[in-house]
Amino acid sequence: MSYQDCIQACLECMEQCNRCFDDCLKEDNVNMMAKCIRLNRECADICAFAVQAMQTNSQFTNQICELCAEICEACAEECEKHSNHAQHCQDCAQACYRCAKLCREMAAA
Amino acid sequence: MSYQDCIQACLECMEQCNRCFDDCLKEDNVNMMAKCIRLNRECADICAFAVQAMQTNSQFTNQICELCAEICEACAEECEKHSNHAQHCQDCAQACYRCAKLCREMAAA
Amino acid sequence: MSYQDCIQACLECMEQCNRCFDDCLKEDNVNMMAKCIRLNRECADICAFAVQAMQTNSQFTNQICELCAEICEACAEECEKHSNHAQHCQDCAQACYRCAKLCREMAAA
Amino acid sequence: MSYQDCIQACLECMEQCNRCFDDCLKEDNVNMMAKCIRLNRECADICAFAVQAMQTNSQFTNQICELCAEICEACAEECEKHSNHAQHCQDCAQACYRCAKLCREMAAA
Numbered sequence: 001m002s003y004q005d006c007i008q009a010c011l012e013c014m015e016q017c018n019r020c021f022d023d024c025l026k027e028d029n030v031n032m033m034a035k036c037i038r039l040n041r042e043c044a045d046i047c048a049f050a051v052q053a054m055q056t057n058s059q060f061t062n063q064i065c066e067l068c069a070e071i072c073e074a075c076a077e078e079c080e081k082h083s084n085h086a087q088h089c090q091d092c093a094q095a096c097y098r099c100a101k102l103c104r105e106m107a108a109a
Numbered sequence: 110m111s112y113q114d115c116i117q118a119c120l121e122c123m124e125q126c127n128r129c130f131d132d133c134l135k136e137d138n139v140n141m142m143a144k145c146i147r148l149n150r151e152c153a154d155i156c157a158f159a160v161q162a163m164q165t166n167s168q169f170t171n172q173i174c175e176l177c178a179e180i181c182e183a184c185a186e187e188c189e190k191h192s193n194h195a196q197h198c199q200d201c202a203q204a205c206y207r208c209a210k211l212c213r214e215m216a217a218a
Numbered sequence: 219m220s221y222q223d224c225i226q227a228c229l230e231c232m233e234q235c236n237r238c239f240d241d242c243l244k245e246d247n248v249n250m251m252a253k254c255i256r257l258n259r260e261c262a263d264i265c266a267f268a269v270q271a272m273q274t275n276s277q278f279t280n281q282i283c284e285l286c287a288e289i290c291e292a293c294a295e296e297c298e299k300h301s302n303h304a305q306h307c308q309d310c311a312q313a314c315y316r317c318a319k320l321c322r323e324m325a326a327a
Numbered sequence: 328m329s330y331q332d333c334i335q336a337c338l339e340c341m342e343q344c345n346r347c348f349d350d351c352l353k354e355d356n357v358n359m360m361a362k363c364i365r366l367n368r369e370c371a372d373i374c375a376f377a378v379q380a381m382q383t384n385s386q387f388t389n390q391i392c393e394l395c396a397e398i399c400e401a402c403a404e405e406c407e408k409h410s411n412h413a414q415h416c417q418d419c420a421q422a423c424y425r426c427a428k429l430c431r432e433m434a435a436a
Contacts, residue, residue: 011229018273025147030139038134041150042385048266049376055236058369060398067394071387120338127382151276157375158267164345167260169289176285180278243365248357256352259368 003054006065006102010047010054013072013099017044020079020092027086036078036089043075043096050103066107072100112163115174115215119156119163122181122208126153129188129201136195145187145198152184152205159212175216181209221272224283224320228265228272231290231317235262238297238310245304254296254307261293261314268321284325290318330381333392333429337374337381340399340426344371347406347419354413363405363416370402370423377430389434396430399423 021040024033050068053061076096082089130149133142159177162170185205191198239258242251268286271279294314300307348367351360377395380388403423409416 007233014269015225015273018270022274025143028140030143031137034134034139037146038383038385042380042387044270045376045379048270049372051232052236052262052266052372053369055233056240056365058365059401060369060394063394063397067387067390070390074386116342123378124334124382127379131383147274147276151271151278153379154267154270157379158263160341161263161345161371161375162260164342165256165349167256168292169260169285172285172288176278176281179281183277243361246358248361249355252352252357255364 003106006106007051007054009095009099009102010051010068013095014044014047014051016088016092016095017041017047017075020088023086023088033082036075036082039071039075039078040092043071046071047099054106062107062109065103069100069103069107072096072103076100112215115211116160116163118204118208118211119160119177122204123153123156123160125197125201125204126150126156126184129197132195132197142191145184145191148180148184148187149201152180155180156208163215171216171218174212178209178212178216181205181212185209221324224324225269225272227313227317227320228269228286231313232262232265232269234306234310234313235259235265235293238306241304241306251300254293254300257289257293257296258310261289264289265317272324280325280327283321287318287321287325290314290321294318330433333433334378334381336422336426336429337378337395340422341371341374341378343415343419343422344368344374344402347415350413350415360409363402363409366398366402366405367419370398373398374426381433389436392430393434396427396434399427399430403427 017040021037021044024037024040027033046068050064053064058064076093079089079093079096083093126149130146130153133146133149136142155177159173162173167173185202188198188202188205192202235258239255239262242248242255242258245251264286268282271282276282294311297307297311297314301311344367348364348371351357351364351367354360373395377391380391385391403420406416406420406423410420
């Protein structure tokens with residue numbers, strides 16, 4: 001498993017989280033998306049942090065990717081609850097699960 | 110006007126924006142706070158960026174503080190609309206206006 | 219000019235800056251790279267900030283891209299001084315100039 | 328142990344790391360400080376991340392503080408190696424150790 005695959009998954013996840021954050025705030029019922037909005041933000045931020053760690057050869061890459069995987073999973077689970085009616089949540093859940101998987105592999109490498 | 114005063118105002122503004130973000134997402138009517146939530150996030154992030162610039166003696170301190178002031182003002186104006194019923198917005202508006210003022214002075218220094 | 223092109227240029231610039239930061243710190247003569255190390259860091263950070271702004275439809279996208287262009291140009295100019303002997307600086311300068319160009323266009327849009 | 332104490336320790340650590348980063352890059356022998364420069368950057372970034380998590384009531388506060396403690400300790404140990412001749416490293420080591428301690432307590436809370 002290469003750094004480049006994990007970086008790419010983090011960047012894709014960051015993008016989907018940022019877009020989901022934006023779209024959630026435009027929903028008819030924002031109350032229902034409050035937890036999603038929180039997790040989108042945290043997930044986008046930790047993905048950016050993980051990318052920076054991998055691109056600079058941080059000695060903490062494993063631990064950061066471990067934390068990233070955990071936050072991605074929580075975000076994916078929350079997004080999945082809204083996947084039936086919100087396409088952005090469905091897209092985000094998918095990107096988060098994939099990123100979590102690659103980050104877990106990176107953390108174990 | 111000292112770096113330390115501007116740093117302190119940015120840190121106080123960041124704290125109020127982060128708390129306002131959290132509190133807005135717990136409001137009865139989150140829809141009404143959607144713009145505030147967005148601006149809280151951006152304002153907290155640019156304040157953190159400005160603090161880092163000042164603490165590392167960045168050559169772009171003036172331009173970063175200029176941008177920080179602009180975002181702080183937008184956040185303050187939005188928060189002010191909710192100041193009557195939400196104490197967190199009132200506190201946040203106050204911290205944002207103060208930070209904007211000190212960042213303008215720093216940018217002009 | 220599309221958001222997606224500018225986001226892509228910022229991500230590429232962020233990657234090259236992070237790699238250049240890492241490589242500069244491994245050079246035989248780190249003293250010579252001190253300014254480059256500083257600018258790599260700031261440039262990677264503002265690129266990440268600009269990406270987040272574009273992906274969340276920030277109302278400050280223009281101003282953030284304007285600032286990003288300015289920092290990219292400074293980083294590119296510093297990297298160019300080391301381009302003869304350091305491939306990472308040459309790659310970074312190229313990515314910074316391209317990002318600066320697209321950010322200027324975005325800021326003027 | 329209160330959130331506010333841990334936030335304050337993280338902010339103090341972030342400041343010392345940012346100042347140490349700046350000062351290390353001005354040293355006569357930057358090569359000797361390369362690892363310190365890296366760790367200063369990562370430590371300042373994770374401290375900012377931990378502050379944001381605590382101020383927004385993140386559900387990942389414990390895990391983020393755990394990671395923050397680990398990075399703070401690595402930074403403190405590196406800074407300590409230079410404490411005899413560089414006051415900024417001595418100050419930074421002290422702030423890092425204190426922050427690590429409070430973050431460990433927060434993570435275990």
